Structures are given as structure tokens and as C-alpha cells.
Amino acid sequence: QVQLVESGGGLVQTGGSLRLSCVASGRTFRNYAVAWFRQAPGKERDFVAMIRWSGTSTYYADSEKGRFTISRDNAKNTVYLQMNSLKPEDTAVYYCAADPTYYSSSYSLVSAYHYWGQGTQVTVSS
Numbered sequence: 001q002v003q004l005v006e007s008g009g010g011l012v013q014t015g016g017s018l019r020l021s022c023v024a025s026g027r028t029f030r031n032y033a034v035a036w037f038r039q040a041p042g043k044e045r046d047f048v049a050m051i052r053w054s055g056t057s058t059y060y061a062d063s064e065k066g067r068f069t070i071s072r073d074n075a076k077n078t079v080y081l082q083m084n085s086l087k088p089e090d091t092a093v094y095y096c097a098a099d100p101t102y103y104s105s106s107y108s109l110v111s112a113y114h115y116w117g118q119g120t121q122v123t124v125s126s
Contacts, residue, residue, distance in 0.1 A: 002026040002115040004096045009120030012086055016124070020081040022096030022117060030074035033102040035113060036081045038092035038122075045095065047108035051079060059107060086124045093119040 008020040022034065035050035049070040050059045058070050069082040079096065097113035106112045 002029065002032065002098055004098060004115055004117035006094065006096045006117045006120040009094060009122045011123045011125060013125050014087060016086050017082070017084045018086065018122060020083065020094055020096075020120060020122075022079045022081075024077045024079075024098065029077045029098070032098040032100050032115075033107065033113075034070075034072065034079040034096065034098045035107065036070065036079075037095045037097060037110065038090075039095065039119075040092040043092075045110050047110075048094070049081060050107050052102055061108070083122070086122075088124045088126045091122060091124050093121050095119045 003025045005023050006020060008018060010018060012018055031053045033050060033052050036048040037045045038048050039045040047061050048064055049068055051070045051072050055072050060068060067085045072079040096117040098115045099113045103112055
């Protein structure tokens with residue numbers, strides 16, 4: 001069992017930055033693929049970014065490329081999401097998700113991840 005706890009959300013102005021953290025406890029986290037998803041009110045949960053266990057392979061949704069950076073520190077059991085140039089449409093609850101298995105064809109799907117955090121709210125004001 002893996003427990004995930006997100007933090008770092010908050011209120012920021014357009015163009016600002018935030019860094020989200022996802023801290024894992026329980027089983028060894030270092031071999032897990034970890035992703036960030038987000039969900040705006042009334043909308044589906046969407047893929048944002050994913051990092052494989054080694055940290056050398058990262059994947060992003062097209063709308064986040066160049067603005068967001070996912071990274072991990074396995075020694076600290078933590079995955080980060082650095083978000084720059086934030087826009088009002090980035091407003092959502094951001095969730096951390098993890099799974100011991102990586103599938104190249106489905107890493108952007110909610111169903112690909114077994115473990116989820118409780119989410120952290122990000123609000124970008126215009």
C-alpha cells in the first residue's frame with residue numbers, strides 16, 4: 001500500500017508560479033510511475049504530467065509543455081510539479097497518482113494508476 005499526500009497549492013495571479021509536492025509513504029516508492037492529474041469543477045480529471053521511476057523519462061500534456069516540469073527525489077519519496085506562467089484555465093484540484101506498472105499506451109489515463117492522493121487546490125486569478 002502506498003499513501004500519497006499533495007501540498008503546495010494555493011492562490012496565485014496569472015503569470016505566477018507554484019511548486020506542488022507529492023510525498024509518498026508505505027511501500028518503496030522509487031520503482032513507481034508517478035503522475036499529476038487535475039480536475040476543474042464540472043470537468044473530467046485530466047492528465048498533466050508523468051515521470052517514470054528512474055526520473056529520466058517524463059511526459060506532458062500538450063497544453064503544459066514548456067510551462068510545467070515534473071521531477072522526483074526518490075531519496076525523499078517525493079515528486080514535484082513546478083508550474084510556471086500560470087493561467088486562469090489552470091485552476092483545478094491537482095492530484096498525484098502512482099502505480100508500480102508503466103504502460104506506454106495508457107500512462108495518461110486515470111485508470112492506469114492504482115494509488116491517489118487527496119488533491120491540492122490551485123487557483124489562478126486573472
